[in-house]
Amino acid sequence: MSTAALIVAAGRGTRAGGSSGVPKQYALLAGEPLLTHTLRVFATHAALDVIQVVIGPGDKALYEAAAGRFGDRLAPAVTGGATRQESVMYGLLALQDRQPARVLIHDAARPFLDAAVIDRVLAALEASPGAIAAELLADTLKRASPRMTVAETIDRRGLWRAQTPQGFAFEAILAAHRRAAAAGLTEFTDDAALAEWAGLDVALVAGSPRNIKLTSAEDMDLAERVLAPSLAHLEPRTGSGFDVHRFAPGDGVWLCGVFVPHEARLEGHSDADVGLHALTDAILGALGEGDIGAHFAPSDPRWRGAPSRIFLEDAASRVRARGGRILNVDLTVLCEAPRIGPHREAMRAAIAEMLGISAARVGVKATTTEGLGFTGRREGIAALASATLLLPAGPN
Ligand code: MG
Numbered sequence: 001m002s003t004a005a006l007i008v009a010a011g012r013g014t015r016a017g018g019s020s021g022v023p024k025q026y027a028l029l030a031g032e033p034l035l036t037h038t039l040r041v042f043a044t045h046a047a048l049d050v051i052q053v054v055i056g057p058g059d060k061a062l063y064e065a066a067a068g069r070f071g072d073r074l075a076p077a078v079t080g081g082a083t084r085q086e087s088v089m090y091g092l093l094a095l096q097d098r099q100p101a102r103v104l105i106h107d108a109a110r111p112f113l114d115a116a117v118i119d120r121v122l123a124a125l126e127a128s129p130g131a132i133a134a135e136l137l138a139d140t141l142k143r144a145s146p147r148m149t150v151a152e153t154i155d156r157r158g159l160w161r162a163q164t165p166q167g168f169a170f171e172a173i174l175a176a177h178r179r180a181a182a183a184g185l186t187e188f189t190d191d192a193a194l195a196e197w198a199g200l201d202v203a204l205v206a207g208s209p210r211n212i213k214l215t216s217a218e219d220m221d222l223a224e225r226v227l228a229p230s231l232a233h234l235e236p237r238t239g240s241g242f243d244v245h246r247f248a249p250g251d252g253v254w255l256c257g258v259f260v261p262h263e264a265r266l267e268g269h270s271d272a273d274v275g276l277h278a279l280t281d282a283i284l285g286a287l288g289e290g291d292i293g294a295h296f297a298p299s300d301p302r303w304r305g306a307p308s309r310i311f312l313e314d315a316a317s318r319v320r321a322r323g324g325r326i327l328n329v330d331l332t333v334l335c336e337a338p339r340i341g342p343h344r345e346a347m348r349a350a351i352a353e354m355l356g357i358s359a360a361r362v363g364v365k366a367t368t369t370e371g372l373g374f375t376g377r378r379e380g381i382a383a384l385a386s387a388t389l390l391l392p393a394g395p396n
Pocket of ligand 1: 274277
């Protein structure tokens, strides 16, 4: 049995869109248009064969931006009418050629619909020509007097708040819409009311308390908080790294991803970038995933002369693969020469780019060892690094 979804996104309300003047269904929520969130629920549900969106006149560009990624099951959008009821009818007419057996009509401004509610509506449609998601009323209802005092308390027993989706046998709801339009009735605020008028049985199934209609700016604010990535499940991890490479005859050293002219080069299997090696080990250490040699064996000919950014970028991708992120890294280079200061900003920028973080999160420092030890004797360069990550908290 083929099933269509009809998403009503033709409203002109800008209340929730703030001062932007963008209709609320295109207002950004967690960085994406509200409609994108709503479409995703249907586009990822296996029971839907086609998704038809009804949009407002002039909203085509906004719609394309919001819907672009849901290609295959999305029918070309149609333009709505003067009322919600009229918009739904245009959507139903657009679906007619596809002859769906049933249709789920849903408000674009309800992005928190979940698949289980869709399942319940579809299940109820097996036995009824109509079925809607609804929530039993929990608040006590008051009727206000003209003086804004309580005139009456209304018995809430048996009262439900209608949500969407509202599902119907396709031909039955299309016929009901046609009859209502022919009778000059245009102000039904939901399709269940229209079906009721037409004498169709409409079953009530449990909706979801999360399936709210975002109407006001306050609703959008609340929704933003619901969708904001929570830091509660992340924990900080710190790692340290240390590396040394000796000088050999040459004309410069690779240090922190930057070539620094010098009277010697650094000896090593790769480009011997002692800074990036220490940093790679710091990140691997914070991950508890061994060291650079465990992932890039010095005996492997593939890494002969290789740019060390390969190692650091691999470590950063391991952080992302674990669902974590790099908070900051810090590096100290120990040598008498070359001087690091003139190259510091270029080094910070290079490391930031490799890690995909801001240069403000990258520290590069240098010190001599006062002529003491192997660095003091100018036999090589040493580097110390630390990295702090946020990783999803696990049992280990
Ligand atoms: Mg090394």
